[in-house]
Amino acid sequence: MSAPPGSQITPPDERRQKFDAAAFAKKYLIFLILLAFVALLSVMTKGTFLQVENLNNVVVQSAPIGIIALGMMLAIITKGIDLSVGATVALAAVVASSLAQISNGIGAMYPGLVLPVIVPVLVGLVVGAMVGFVNGFLVAKFHIAPFIATLGMMTAARGLALIYTDGRPVSRLASGFNYLGQGSLLSIPVPIWLFAICAAITYVILRRTRFGRHVYAIGGNEQAARVSGINISRVQIGIYTLIGLLAGLAGIILAGRIGSGNPQLGTGIELDAITAAVIGGTSFNGGVGTVWGTIVGALILGIINNGLDLMNVSPFMQMVVKGVIIVLAIIMDERKNR
Amino acid sequence: MADEFLLRMEGISKLFPGVVALDGVDLEVRPGTVHALTGENGAGKSTLMKVLIGMYQEDSGTITFEGKQVKIPDTKTGLGLGISMIHQELSYVPELTVAENIYLGREPRGKLGLVSHEQMSNDAKALFERWGIKINPNEQMKHLSVAQAQMVEIAKAISFDSRLIIMDEPTSAMTEHEVEHLYAMIAQLKDNGVSVIYITHKLDEVFKISDYVTVFRDGKLVKMLPAAELDRNKLINLMVGRELTHLFPKEHAEIGEVVLEVKNLNRGELVQDVSFELRRGEILGLAGLMGAGRTEVLETVFGIMKAESGEIVVDGKTRKITQPKDAIAANIGLLTEDRKQTGIMGVLSVRDNMIVAALPKYSPKGMLQPKRIDDACEAQRKALAVKTPSLNQLIENLSGGNQQKVLISRWLLTLPEILMIDEPTRGVDVGAKSEIHRLMSMLAQQNKAILMVSSEMPEVLGMSDRILVMHEGRITGELSREDATQEKIMQLATGTTQEA
Numbered sequence: 009m010s011a012p013p014g015s016q017i018t019p020p021d022e023r024r025q026k027f028d029a030a031a032f033a034k035k036y037l038i039f040l041i042l043l044a045f046v047a048l049l050s051v052m053t054k055g056t057f058l059q060v061e062n063l064n065n066v067v068v069q070s071a072p073i074g075i076i077a078l079g080m081m082l083a084i085i086t087k088g089i090d091l092s093v094g095a096t097v098a099l100a101a102v103v104a105s106s107l108a109q110i111s112n113g114i115g116a117m118y119p120g121l122v123l124p125v126i127v128p129v130l131v132g133l134v135v136g137a138m139v140g141f142v143n144g145f146l147v148a149k150f151h152i153a154p155f156i157a158t159l160g161m162m163t164a165a166r167g168l169a170l171i172y173t174d175g176r177p178v179s180r181l182a183s184g185f186n187y188l189g190q191g192s193l194l195s196i197p198v199p200i201w202l203f204a205i206c207a208a209i210t211y212v213i214l215r216r217t218r219f220g221r222h223v224y225a226i227g228g229n230e231q232a233a234r235v236s237g238i239n240i241s242r243v244q245i246g247i248y249t250l251i252g253l254l255a256g257l258a259g260i261i262l263a264g265r266i267g268s269g270n271p272q273l274g275t276g277i278e279l280d281a282i283t284a285a286v287i288g289g290t291s292f293n294g295g296v297g298t299v300w301g302t303i304v305g306a307l308i309l310g311i312i313n314n315g316l317d318l319m320n321v322s323p324f325m326q327m328v329v330k331g332v333i334i335v336l337a338i339i340m341d342e343r344k345n346r
Numbered sequence: 347m348a349d350e351f352l353l354r355m356e357g358i359s360k361l362f363p364g365v366v367a368l369d370g371v372d373l374e375v376r377p378g379t380v381h382a383l384t385g386e387n388g389a390g391k392s393t394l395m396k397v398l399i400g401m402y403q404e405d406s407g408t409i410t411f412e413g414k415q416v417k418i419p420d421t422k423t424g425l426g427l428g429i430s431m432i433h434q435e436l437s438y439v440p441e442l443t444v445a446e447n448i449y450l451g452r453e454p455r456g457k458l459g460l461v462s463h464e465q466m467s468n469d470a471k472a473l474f475e476r477w478g479i480k481i482n483p484n485e486q487m488k489h490l491s492v493a494q495a496q497m498v499e500i501a502k503a504i505s506f507d508s509r510l511i512i513m514d515e516p517t518s519a520m521t522e523h524e525v526e527h528l529y530a531m532i533a534q535l536k537d538n539g540v541s542v543i544y545i546t547h548k549l550d551e552v553f554k555i556s557d558y559v560t561v562f563r564d565g566k567l568v569k570m571l572p573a574a575e576l577d578r579n580k581l582i583n584l585m586v587g588r589e590l591t592h593l594f595p596k597e598h599a600e601i602g603e604v605v606l607e608v609k610n611l612n613r614g615e616l617v618q619d620v621s622f623e624l625r626r627g628e629i630l631g632l633a634g635l636m637g638a639g640r641t642e643v644l645e646t647v648f649g650i651m652k653a654e655s656g657e658i659v660v661d662g663k664t665r666k667i668t669q670p671k672d673a674i675a676a677n678i679g680l681l682t683e684d685r686k687q688t689g690i691m692g693v694l695s696v697r698d699n700m701i702v703a704a705l706p707k708y709s710p711k712g713m714l715q716p717k718r719i720d721d722a723c724e725a726q727r728k729a730l731a732v733k734t735p736s737l738n739q740l741i742e743n744l745s746g747g748n749q750q751k752v753l754i755s756r757w758l759l760t761l762p763e764i765l766m767i768d769e770p771t772r773g774v775d776v777g778a779k780s781e782i783h784r785l786m787s788m789l790a791q792q793n794k795a796i797l798m799v800s801s802e803m804p805e806v807l808g809m810s811d812r813i814l815v816m817h818e819g820r821i822t823g824e825l826s827r828e829d830a831t832q833e834k835i836m837q838l839a840t841g842t843t844q845e846a
Binding site: 215216217218219220221222224225227228229231232233234235236237238239291293294295296 | 648650669670671673674675680682687688689690691692693694698699701702703705706709712713714716756
C-alpha cells in the first residue's frame with residue numbers, strides 16, 4: 009500500500025539474539041519456581057508429595073481456584089478486578105444444588121422435581137454469568153471502578169445465596185451432579201478436565217480472537233484502544249460475564265465435591281484467584297498476563313497449601329506464608345517492569 | 347576552582363541490556379552559558395542527562411563539577427550539588443497547589459514543626475515576581491495549562507539555587523509568547539552565572555539561545571562547538587550524518603473531488619461553527635495557537651468527543667459519528683497528538699500496536715488470522731523502515747520516531763481514505779521527520795486526503811496545499827499554499843482583524 013519511503017535509512021537491526029541465560033530465566037521464571045517448589049517438597053516430604061494420589065489431590069484442589077483465576081486474569085489485564093467471585097460461587101452453587109437434590113429426600117427445596125443433571129449445571133452457569141453481566145454493566149455503563157462495583161456485588165450476591173437457602177446448606181444431591189466434583193474420567197479427576205478445558209478455551213480467546221486482542225489493548229492503553237475503534241464497554245461486559253460464568257462453574261465443582269451447596273462456599277476464594285493470577289505474572293499495571301502463567305500460579309498456590317499440610321504446618325502459619333508469597337510476587341512484578 | 351568549566355563529563359559510558367546507550371561521551375559546560383544538546387531521538391542526550399542528575403549510574407567515566415570530581419548516586423545528591431532538571435514529561439501532583447508543588451519535600455516549617463502554608467505561598471509569590479511569572483501560587487496545579495505547568499517546573503528548578511539547570515525540550519507545548527518569556531528567563535539565569543543545558547530538536551532555538559552546541563548521534567558525541575561557528579545545514583548534517591535535500595518535501599499530487607465535508611460543527615468553546623471541505627490528494631493544514639481548538643476539531647470529527655450540532659459528510663453521504671468506531675467505518679483515521687496518552691500501548695508488541703485498529707479486517711467472525719496479520723505488519727515495517735529487532739518487541743522500547751511510524755502503520759492498515767494527523771512529527775528526530783513527511787506526500791499521491799494539525803510553521807507551510815487557521819474555536823481564515831506566509835498565519839491565529 010505504501011512504497012518504501014527512504015533510501016537514506018539504515019536497514020533495521022536484524023541481529024539474531026544469542027542464547028541469553030538471563031533472558032531465558034526471566035521468561036520462564038515462573039516455571040522454574042514451580043519446579044523448585046516441586047523439588048523442595050519432594051525432598052522435604054521424603055517422596056510423599058510426588059505420589060500420584062497426592063499430585064491429583066493438589067490439582068483437584070487447585071482447579072476451582074485456577075478456573076476463577078483465568079477470569080480474574082482477564083479483569084486484571086484490563087486494570088480491573090472482581091471481588092465478587094466468591095459470592096458468585098456460593099450463589100451458583102446453591103441454586104444449582106437446589107435443582108440437583110434427590111427429589112424425595114428430606115429437606116428437598118423442590119419436592120418431586122426431577123431434572124436431568126444438565127439442567128442444574130446450566131442454570132448454575134447462567135446464574136454466574138448473570139452476576140458477572142451485572143458487574144460488567146456497572147463498570148462499563150456507569151463507569152464505576154471495578155473494585156467498588158464488585159465489592160457491592162460481593163455482599164449482595166452472598167446475601168442472595170443466604171436468602172435463597174435460608175442460610176442452610178442444600179444437601180443430598182444427585183450422584184450425577186456430585187460426579188462433577190468427585191468423579192474421574194480416564195482415571196483423571198473431572199475437576200482437572202474442567203480446569204484444562206477452561207484453560208484451553210481462555211487460551212484460544214486470548215491468543216486467537218479479536219476479543220482477546222481487545223482485552224490486551226484496553227489494558228495497554230484504554231484511551232488509545234478507544235481511539236482505535238474498540239468498544240470498551242462491550243469488552244468489559246464480556247470479561248465480567250465470562251468471570252461470572254467461570255465462577256459459576258467453580259461453584260458447581262465445589263458443591264459437587266462436598267455433595268452440598270453451601271451459601272458460605274467460596275468465601276475468600278477471590279483472594280486466592282487474585283494471588284494465582286499475580287504469581288503467574290499478571291500485572292496490575294495492565295496489558296500483561298498469560299494463561300500459562302495463571303495455570304502455574306494456581307498450581308504453585310495449591311502446592312504451597314498441600315506442601316504445608318504435608319509438613320504439618322499449622323493453618324494459621326500457612327496464611328502468613330501465603331501473604332508473604334503474594335507480596336513477593338508483586339515485588340518481582342514491579343522489578344520486571346523497571 | 348581553577349577550572350574554566352563548571353561541568354566536565356569525560357568518557358561516560360552507559361550500557362543497557364543489548365544497547366550501548368552512551369559510548370565514551372564527553373561534555374564540557376562553562377559557567378553562565380547556554381549549552382544546546384541536540385541530535386536524533388535515541389542519540390543518548392536524555393540518558394547522559396539522567397546520568398548527570400543521578401537517575402542513572404554511569405558504567406564508566408568521570409564527572410567533575412565545580413572543579414571537584416563527584417559521584418552522583420541519586421537525584422538528591424545531584425540537587426545538593428546544584429544540578430536540577432526539568433523533564434520533558436512533567437511530573438507534579440495535580441491536586442496540590444502551585445506553591446506546594448514547588449516546595450514539595452522541603453516545605454517550610456512553622457510552629458510545632460507543621461507546614462507553614464502562608465510562608466510557602468509567600469516564598470512562591472516572591473519567586474514568581476522575581477522571574478516575571480504570572481501564575482497564582484495558590485492555584486491547584488491541575489488547573490494550569492501545560493505551558494504554565496512548565497513555567498512552574500522551571501521556577502522550581504531555579505528555587506533550588508541550582509548552578510546548572512537542564513531543560514529537556516521545554517518549549518514543545520508553549521505558545522510563541524511563552525517561549526519568549528522562557529528565553530528571557532534563560533538570559534537572566536545566565537547573567538546570574540547559572541548554566542543551562544538545553545535539549546532541543548528545534549534548530550531555530552539552537553541558534554537563538556545557545557552559546558555552545560553539542561551534537562549526539564547513536565550514543566556518541568559528534569561535535570561540541572560554539573554556536574557562532576554553525577549554520578542550519580551544517581547542524582542538520584552533524585545530526586543526521588547525511589545530506590538532507592529537503593526538510594519538507596511535499597510533492598505534487600493530483601487534487602480530486604471532495605471526500606470530506608464538515609458543516610457547522612459545534613462542540614463547546616473550542617469548536618464553534620466549523621465548516622470546511624477536504625479533497626482527495628490534498629493535504630489540508632490546520633494551523634493556530636495552542637488551545638485554538640484544532641485538536642478538538644479532529645476529535646469531534648472522529649467521534650472522540652460528541653458534536654453538539656453539525657454535519658459530517660463523507661463521499662457524499664452524511665455520517666453519524668458518535669464514537670471512533672463509526673469514524674473508522676467511514677474510512678477515517680486519526681493519529682493523535684499525544685503519543686503516550688492516546689497512542690502507544692506501551693507493554694504490547696509492535697505487532698499488536700500496529701494491527702489494533704484494523705482488527706476487524708483481520709479477524710472475520712472474531713477469529714484472528716495470524717499469518718495475514720504477520721504479513722501485513724511485516725510489510726508495514728519494511729515500507730516505513732521501522733527500526734525494531736522484531737515485531738515482538740515491546741513498542742515502549744522503540745525511539746519516538748519509530749513509535750510514530752508504528753502508529754502511522756496502525757492507521758494505514760485500516761485502509762483509510764481520510765487521514766487526520768495531529769502533530770505528525772512532535773518529539774520525532776530529524777531523520778524520521780523527513781521520512782514521515784515523504785510518506786504524507788506519497789499518501790496524497792495515492793489519492794488519500796490528509797488533514798494535518800501542526801504547531802510548527804515550517805511544517806504547515808511546507809506540507810499543506812491549503813491552510814485553515816483557527817482562533818478561539820473558530821476558523822478565522824483560509825490561505826492557499828502560494829499565499830501563505832508565517833505572518834499571515836500569525837495574524838489569523840491571533841485573531842487580528844485585518845484581512846490577511
